Amino acid sequence: MKVYGTAQIRNLAVAGHGGCGKTTLVAAALYTAGATPQQGRVETGTTVTDFDEQEIQRRISIATGMAVAEWSGADKSGVKFNFADTPGQNLFVHEAAAALAVVECMLLVVDAAGGVQVQTAKLWELAEQRKLPVIFVVTRADHDHADVEGAVAAMRERFGRGVCPVQLGLGEQRTFTGVADLIAMQAKEYTASGNGRARAGALEGAVAEAARQGHEALVELIAEGDDKLMEEFFEQGTIPVEHIVSGLRDAVRARRIFPVLLASGGLNLGLDALLDFLAAYAPSPAEAGEAEGLGPGQQPVRRPVADTAPLSLQVFKTIADPFAGRLSVFKVRGGHLRNDDTVFNFTRQSAERFAHLSLLQGKQLQPIAELHAGDLGVVAKLKDTLTGDTLGDKAAPISYPPAQWPEAAIHFALEAKSRGDEDKVSLALHKMLEEDLALHFERDPQTQEFLLGGTGQQHVEIAVAKLKQRYNVEVKLRAPRVAYRETILGKADVQGRHKKQTGGHGQFGDCRIRMEPLPRGGGFEFVNEIFGGAIPRNFIPAVEKGIQDSAQRGYLAGYPVVDFRVVLYDGSYHDVDSSEMAFKVAGSLAFKKAMEQARPVLLEPIMEVEVESPEEFAGDLIGDLNSRRGRIEGMMPRNGGEFIRAQVPLAEMLTYQSDLTSKTQGRGSFHMHFSHYDLVPSQQAEKIIAKSRAERGQAAEEEE
Numbered sequence: 001m002k003v004y005g006t007a008q009i010r011n012l013a014v015a016g017h018g019g020c021g022k023t024t025l026v027a028a029a030l031y032t033a034g035a036t037p038q039q040g041r042v043e044t045g046t047t048v049t050d051f052d053e054q055e056i057q058r059r060i061s062i063a064t065g066m067a068v069a070e071w072s073g074a075d076k077s078g079v080k081f082n083f084a085d086t087p088g089q090n091l092f093v094h095e096a097a098a099a100l101a102v103v104e105c106m107l108l109v110v111d112a113a114g115g116v117q118v119q120t121a122k123l124w125e126l127a128e129q130r131k132l133p134v135i136f137v138v139t140r141a142d143h144d145h146a147d148v149e150g151a152v153a154a155m156r157e158r159f160g161r162g163v164c165p166v167q168l169g170l171g172e173q174r175t176f177t178g179v180a181d182l183i184a185m186q187a188k189e190y191t192a193s194g195n196g197r198a199r200a201g202a203l204e205g206a207v208a209e210a211a212r213q214g215h216e217a218l219v220e221l222i223a224e225g226d227d228k229l230m231e232e233f234f235e236q237g238t239i240p241v242e243h244i245v246s247g248l249r250d251a252v253r254a255r256r257i258f259p260v261l262l263a264s265g266g267l268n269l270g271l272d273a274l275l276d277f278l279a280a281y282a283p284s285p286a287e288a289g290e291a292e293g294l295g296p297g298q299q300p301v302r303r304p305v306a307d308t309a310p311l312s313l314q315v316f317k318t319i320a321d322p323f324a325g326r327l328s329v330f331k332v333r334g335g336h337l338r339n340d341d342t343v344f345n346f347t348r349q350s351a352e353r354f355a356h357l358s359l360l361q362g363k364q365l366q367p368i369a370e371l372h373a374g375d376l377g378v379v380a381k382l383k384d385t386l387t388g389d390t391l392g393d394k395a396a397p398i399s400y401p402p403a404q405w406p407e408a409a410i411h412f413a414l415e416a417k418s419r420g421d422e423d424k425v426s427l428a429l430h431k432m433l434e435e436d437l438a439l440h441f442e443r444d445p446q447t448q449e450f451l452l453g454g455t456g457q458q459h460v461e462i463a464v465a466k467l468k469q470r471y472n473v474e475v476k477l478r479a480p481r482v483a484y485r486e487t488i489l490g491k492a493d494v495q496g497r498h499k500k501q502t503g504g505h506g507q508f509g510d511c512r513i514r515m516e517p518l519p520r521g522g523g524f525e526f527v528n529e530i531f532g533g534a535i536p537r538n539f540i541p542a543v544e545k546g547i548q549d550s551a552q553r554g555y556l557a558g559y560p561v562v563d564f565r566v567v568l569y570d571g572s573y574h575d576v577d578s579s580e581m582a583f584k585v586a587g588s589l590a591f592k593k594a595m596e597q598a599r600p601v602l603l604e605p606i607m608e609v610e611v612e613s614p615e616e617f618a619g620d621l622i623g624d625l626n627s628r629r630g631r632i633e634g635m636m637p638r639n640g641g642e643f644i645r646a647q648v649p650l651a652e653m654l655t656y657q658s659d660l661t662s663k664t665q666g667r668g669s670f671h672m673h674f675s676h677y678d679l680v681p682s683q684q685a686e687k688i689i690a691k692s693r694a695e696r697g698q699a700a701e702e703e704e
């Protein structure tokens with residue numbers, strides 16, 4: 001492939017609601033542009049951007065897929081498209097969010113049969129936050145239930161009057177054959193499942209009249225933003241095409257106009273018109289403002305996106321390819337990168353060699369000699385570099401803010417299916433964690449379980465399926481154990497006395513302690529109030545150790561005791577028989593006695609839960625959260641649905657995902673994170689204690 005300069009590059013994030021047709025549209029674009037010999041299809045697993053085994057099996061996008069195409073453009077200027085085909089499922093929306101950081105324009109895809117959907121609105125908001133221009137494509141226009149007009153009306157209603165068609169459909173549903181171009185005022189007709197190139201013709205009949213009105217509306221909207229154009233428009237009733245073009249370009253960049261185009265990715269209708277439009281109206285990297293980062297001393301630094309700037313690039317994606325190894329996908333934020341350059345990683349403070357510099361076409365690497373500012377590329381086998389890192393000219397340090405990845409919304413306990421596979425599992429998982437930063441793997445210090453966390457159940461299950469497919473390791477998932485804790489509500493004042501003085505060397509330790517509750521989160525406090533040597537100073541830490549060890553083992557149900565204070569205020573000792581060991585035992589005895597008096601109770605983790613779903617399910621979901629001992633904290637409309645916040649005990653949330661899915665027909669999603677520990681109501685506590693006694697068995701009981 002040719003090398004393209006900054007002004008000829010178009011970086012586009014293709015985003016939209018799950019299943020609206022993004023991957024198919026990109027496949028059609030690649031085929032039309034001659035980047036693939038056939039048009040890839042989701043049904044046969046042959047698209048460029050859904051190459052992962054799990055994507056092919058499930059027929060959904062899971063990660064952002066990259067693709068590149070050359071396009072001569074209507075004016076033969078020659079541009080290169082870098083497409084980031086993002087997943088539309090809510091569980092993977094963070095992938096789309098991360099992709100937005102490396103593009104200058106969002107291609108927001110809307111399903112003609114679905115209109116504005118939950119994710120459409122969410123993605124629109126993300127573009128707004130980044131001040132990213134948006135170009136809409138209504139695709140699947142050939143679908144039996146397609147309603148292009150209805151979709152466009154809903155988009156205007158939702159996103160404002162800046163949403164403006166630049167095309168009208170020729171025919172509808174099964175008779176959709178192409179588009180009326182409202183700028184050039186031409187009909188563009190396509191052959192279904194053809195090469196995506198239009199036969200241009202004159203507009204005739206009813207379409208001609210509708211197009212005239214559409215043209216006027218467009219021209220008026222363009223003129224609104226520009227006094228000179230407005231004057232021209234009022235004097236002449238229209239403005240010349242070249243003024244339309246430059247006015248619309250400016251309006252797209254300024255986020256004043258959000259053009260709407262029509263297509264059918266599946267039948268490859270409307271594609272050359274779409275690519276021509278993107279070539280002409282989507283901004284190049286140089287036009288989207290300067291690159292902003294932090295220089296030495298955390299000082300803000302701004303640099304133009306140009307070859308003249310010092311070299312800097314940021315890795316925004318890592319692919320763990322089982323064969324090629326680690327692939328680092330990056331954006332050149334400034335400067336000019338050549339094959340075999342050595343580039344300094346500012347994040348890791350190490351030099352990396354960019355051997356075999358390439359472009360990324362799905363999973364295929366296409367070697368390239370050089371990349372200009374603003375372009376996207378890939379390189380294999382960097383030593384230390386991970387997603388989010390900034391690299392560049394060592395003499396001109398800078399670091400760009402890395403994308404934010406979500407914390408885990410849900411955790412599962414994970415176990416290797418065959419014993420002895422643990423190391424293999426953790427090795428494979430660590431490779432996958434490099435690729436998917438929304439995946440979390442950790443060991444719970446209290447329950448000792450290995451936990452795999454993700455944005456939802458399906459996310460974690462996909463990770464498990466990949467483990468098997470890619471690395472041939474099998475694991476089991478189950479609900480994690482709840483990390484209960486114990487504490488006290490009352491006070492105690494007790495003596496712990498350990499005495500064994502029959503025959504041989506005796507043991508003697510004796511302590512008196514007071515015990516009292518601390519506020520939640522207070523942990524453990526030990527206060528020494530011994531004066532006058534009732535217990536020799538060197539034995540006091542042993543008393544504390546005895547208490548702490550016992551507290552770790554728990555009193556009610558084997559969970560660590562927390563949030564209490566112990567005051568050691570008296571005791572006695574024996575000149576010969578006292579030892580550290582003896583005082584440790586005395587401390588432990590004192591602890592147990594104190595627990596008997598101090599009204600021990602169980603604590604459980606309470607989660608902050610956020611649920612999003614279409615409004616019609618909200619009542620049902622609130623009732624369900626209440627029945628899970630949840631406390632509803634608030635409710636508000638968001639993204640065209642309802643957003644509910646509640647605090648719910650973790651123990652009641654272990655099966656939430658599947659219940660939510662069935663209650664909302666898969667349209668609800670949730671997120672939760674730890675909030676605090678709170679008392680377990682006595683009814684539940686009794687069950688937990690009984691269960692723990694049964695599990696720990698008689699042996700443990702007797703030992704105590």
Ligand SMILES: Nc1nc2c(ncn2[C@@H]2O[C@H](COP(=O)(O)OP(=O)(O)OP(=O)(O)O)[C@@H](O)[C@H]2O)c(=O)[nH]1
Nearest residue numbers: 018019020021022023024060061088140264265266
């Ligand atoms: N009739 C018709 N069907 C289409 C068209 N485009 C896509 N589809 C079908 O719609 C389904 C979803 O298509 P995808 O291209 O995977 O949609 P997507 O937006 O990439 O999906 P996610 O990435 O999972 O969000 C598939 O069954 C496609 O065959 C189209 O233009 N017309």
Ligand SMILES: [Mg+2]
Nearest residue numbers: 022023060061
């Ligand atoms: Mg897709």
